Every structure is written in structure tokens, then in C-alpha cells.
Amino acid sequence: MGEFKALVVEKDEESGKTSAGVKTLSDAHLPEGDVTVAVEYSTVNYKDGLCIGPGGGLVRNYPHVPGIDFAGTVETSADARYKPGDKVVLTGWRVGEVHWGGYATRARVSADWLVPLPQGLDTRQAMAVGTAGFTAMLAVMALEDHGLAPGRGEVLVTGAAGGVGSVATAILAHLGYDVAGVTGRPEQGTYLEGLGAKRIVAREELNETVKRPLERETWAGCVDAVGGAMLARVLGQMMYGGSVAAVGLAGGAGLPATVVPFLLRGVNLLGIDSVMQPYDNRLRAWERIARDLPMDKLEAMVVPATLDDLPALGADILKGQVRGRVVVDVGG
Incomplete structure (x- = not known):
């Protein structure tokens, strides 16, 4: 034994x-x-x-x-x-x-x-990716499956200095997207820029619930790890037909939003689950990770x-x- x-x-x-x-x-x-x-x-x-x-x-x-x-x-x-x-x-x-x-x-x-x-990764790199990076790639794939492409506009990543946000930022930047990273830790700005973020958005700018259901169209897509009031705010700032991939609830499980962004701008809210993901999509995501996540950024x-x-x-x-x-x- x-x-x-x-x-x-x-x-x-x-x-x-x-x-x-x-x-x-x-x-x-x-x-x-x-x-x-x-x-x-x-x-x-x-x-x-x-x-x-x-x-x-x-x-x-x-x-x-x-x-x-x-x-x-x-x-x-x-x-x-x-x-x-x-x-x-x-x-x-x-x-x-x-x-x-x-x-x-x-x-x-x-x-x-x-x-x-996956071919091209060793076991240490695979765990540098882990559930967080796997979830990030699932979110990017879902956004692409719903029409996101480079050149359409800025892509927002909330909780950008966290595990999911870090990998999402690196992948999106590598694929040619203009990434805006949201963080409540200003000292992480240099870190996020090193991963490829074009600009840093202070958490305070998005953390307040507003009464207007729609604001200026700002984001072509979003990977959201925060949920709560920030997600509600972001939904009202999405461009027409844009999608938000929801991956977390660091800011709370509630969603103080209206259906207006869905009805008037055709916004999509995409739920991302990594736990019970089918085998074929797991393989697809890991193959994409090996190809589209720069190892130096990882x-x-x-x-x-x-x-x-x-x-x-x-x-x-x-x-x-x-x-x-x-x-x-x-x-x-």
C-alpha cells in the first residue's frame, strides 16, 4: 500500500x-x-x-x-x-x-x-491556466460565437487583475482586441498593461447603479467576473448586438437591471459554466488555449x-x- x-x-x-x-x-x-x-x-x-x-x-x-x-x-x-x-x-x-x-x-x-x-502545454502551464483560464477561454469563444471580432470596438474585462480576468485580457489582446481592464486596485495598472490592456478603467467608474436603463454605447463585448451592480451598469453601455459573458459574482449575485438593453439594443447575456462543460467543448477550449494564450504573458x-x-x-x-x-x- x-x-x-x-x-x-x-x-x-x-x-x-x-x-x-x-x-x-x-x-x-x-x-x-x-x-x-x-x-x-x-x-x-x-x-x-x-x-x-x-x-x-x-x-x-x-x-x-x-x-x-x-x-x-x-x-x-x-x-x-x-x-x-x-x-x-x-x-x-x-x-x-x-x-x-x-x-x-x-x-x-x-x-x-x-x-x-493539450499539445504545446506542460502540466505546470496547464495549471497556470486552470479553471480560471479555462473559463476565460470559454467566455472568449462564446463572445466570438455571438459575433465579436477585432475592430468592432473595445472589449471590457471586469475584475481584470483576478485569475479569469488576467487570462481573458491576455487572450483578447493576443487576438487583436482593444481591451479595457477594470480593477479596484490602481497599483495593478502596470500589470494589466503588460498583459495587453490598452486602458485601465477604475472600478468606481462602473460600480454605481444608474437610473437610466441605457447609456452611451461603449463596449463591443465584455467578460464579466463581477456581476451585481457593475454587470447591470455594463449591460446598459453595450453596443447594439454586443454580448456580455458572465463568469463570476465577486460583486454579488443580484442583478439590479432592466430588460431594456436586451429589447432595444439586442444585447446578449451569456452564462459561462466550466464545471459541467461537455467533453468536446473542453477539448476545443484547451486547443484554443494552447494556440491563443501567449506563454510569456501566462x-x-x-x-x-x-x-x-x-x-x-x-x-x-x-x-x-x-x-x-x-x-x-x-x-x-
């Missing part, structure tokens, strides 16, 4: 409080699954912060191993699609929430949840970490204090 190292979250039943620490476990602790993977890298997303900490209603059973993403090498497989030595990536499918995840040197999962590592987003760093990073990401993409070397 082998052993592996993992970040384990435990819950005190009396107090309801959780604690997280790195432990050594035996393979007998691994959940059921078709494929066992030697995990090399993972990453940190907002959901991970919830699962490392209070749970956010995502974790059903304790003790728990979080980590909604991982990349590594197949060790054993009972599924013909994968064999030992294959490089694989996992994002979504509620792994790291309901099912034990990637904050471990070994994981066992359903073969249906995996995709082959590297500029990376903050390295180990399993021991995760409790503090989980708290930081919940406070909006993590920039770019954290890459966790689980064996480091």
Missing part, C-alpha cells in the same frame, strides 16, 4: 470550525475511480478558498482534500482511454468540492472527468506555491488579495 501527501481539511463537529494542514495518507484513503493520477501541479481558485476554509456549502463530508484543478501523469487506469504515462488535466466536475481533489500528490477520479494534456501571471502555503492563500483569495494565477507544486 502506497502513501501520498495531501492538504487535509477537518471539521470540529462541536464548534463547526474547520482547520487545514498537510498530512501523509495511505492509498486506502483514496476515493473510488477509474484512473489514479500522480498529481504534479494544482492551482488556487475562489472555490478552493471556500473549501480550504469555511466550506461555503460546497464540501459535504470531512475530512476533505480540496483542489478543483490538477494536472499530472496517469499511474493506473481501468479505462481504455488512458494508460500509465499519459499526461492529463482535470477541471470541474465538482472535484475538490464533493470529491477529493488536487491538493495531493495522488488523486483517483472518473476517467470521464479527464482530458488529455508566466507573468504566475505566483508559485506549495501545499504548505495553501491555508494562507485560501484566506487571501476570499479577500480578493490574490493576483493572477497561483501554481501549486504539490510535491514541493
Whole structure:
């Protein structure tokens, strides 16, 4: 029986409080699954912060191993699609929430949840992308599928210094779009310009709800990670036929908007879900990532970490204090 190292979250039943620490476990602790993977890298997303900490209603059973993403090498497989030595990536499918995840040197999962590592990426780069970058590419693809093309006008990215926003900014700029990045952290302006943003928009400019359902047509498209009042405001500023890809709710789940932008300007609000995304579209997105995300820009987003760093990073990401993409070397 082998052993592996993992970040384990435990819950005190009396107090309801959780604690997280790195432990050594035996393979007998691994959940059921078709494929066992030697995990090399993972990453940190907002959901991970919830699962490392209070749970956010995502974790059903304790003790728990979080980590909604991982990349590594197949060790054993009972599924013909994968064999030992294959490089694989996992994002979504509620792994790291309901099912034990990637904050471990070994994981066992359903073969249906995996995709082959895209040609042109290594496992570290795949986790620099992670769920955040995968979601960003899904958003860009949805905007393009609804008519967005370079030269149509500025494309807005809200929460631009976060994980999804950083990758979306880099991809859109690489594809030739004029990107306007929204951030509430003025000190991140240079970082965003380095990713390709043509201009920086202060969060305060868009954070107020206005009574007018329509404002001047400003944006040809938008990747929105904020939701709430900012999304409502942006909808009223979209150009005729423009689309907003909604990927997050950092500013709240409510939407204090009217239907007027949809009826008078033909605006589209596109919901982006990365968790249950069908396999074929996953492959399409990862192929596009390998082709359209500049690796030098990706590297500029990376903050390295180990399993021991995760409790503090989980708290930081919940406070909006993590920039770019954290890459966790689980064996480091």
C-alpha cells in the first residue's frame, strides 16, 4: 500500500470550525475511480478558498482534500482511454468540492472527468491556466460565437487583475482586441498593461447603479467576473448586438437591471459554466488555449506555491488579495 501527501481539511463537529494542514495518507484513503493520477501541479481558485476554509456549502463530508484543478501523469487506469504515462488535466466536475481533489500528490477520479494534456502545454502551464483560464477561454469563444471580432470596438474585462480576468485580457489582446481592464486596485495598472490592456478603467467608474436603463454605447463585448451592480451598469453601455459573458459574482449575485438593453439594443447575456462543460467543448477550449494564450504573458501571471502555503492563500483569495494565477507544486 502506497502513501501520498495531501492538504487535509477537518471539521470540529462541536464548534463547526474547520482547520487545514498537510498530512501523509495511505492509498486506502483514496476515493473510488477509474484512473489514479500522480498529481504534479494544482492551482488556487475562489472555490478552493471556500473549501480550504469555511466550506461555503460546497464540501459535504470531512475530512476533505480540496483542489478543483490538477494536472499530472496517469499511474493506473481501468479505462481504455488512458494508460500509465499519459499526461492529463482535470477541471470541474465538482472535484475538490464533493470529491477529493488536487491538493495531493495522488488523486483517483472518473476517467470521464479527464482530458488529455493539450499539445504545446506542460502540466505546470496547464495549471497556470486552470479553471480560471479555462473559463476565460470559454467566455472568449462564446463572445466570438455571438459575433465579436477585432475592430468592432473595445472589449471590457471586469475584475481584470483576478485569475479569469488576467487570462481573458491576455487572450483578447493576443487576438487583436482593444481591451479595457477594470480593477479596484490602481497599483495593478502596470500589470494589466503588460498583459495587453490598452486602458485601465477604475472600478468606481462602473460600480454605481444608474437610473437610466441605457447609456452611451461603449463596449463591443465584455467578460464579466463581477456581476451585481457593475454587470447591470455594463449591460446598459453595450453596443447594439454586443454580448456580455458572465463568469463570476465577486460583486454579488443580484442583478439590479432592466430588460431594456436586451429589447432595444439586442444585447446578449451569456452564462459561462466550466464545471459541467461537455467533453468536446473542453477539448476545443484547451486547443484554443494552447494556440491563443501567449506563454510569456501566462508566466507573468504566475505566483508559485506549495501545499504548505495553501491555508494562507485560501484566506487571501476570499479577500480578493490574490493576483493572477497561483501554481501549486504539490510535491514541493
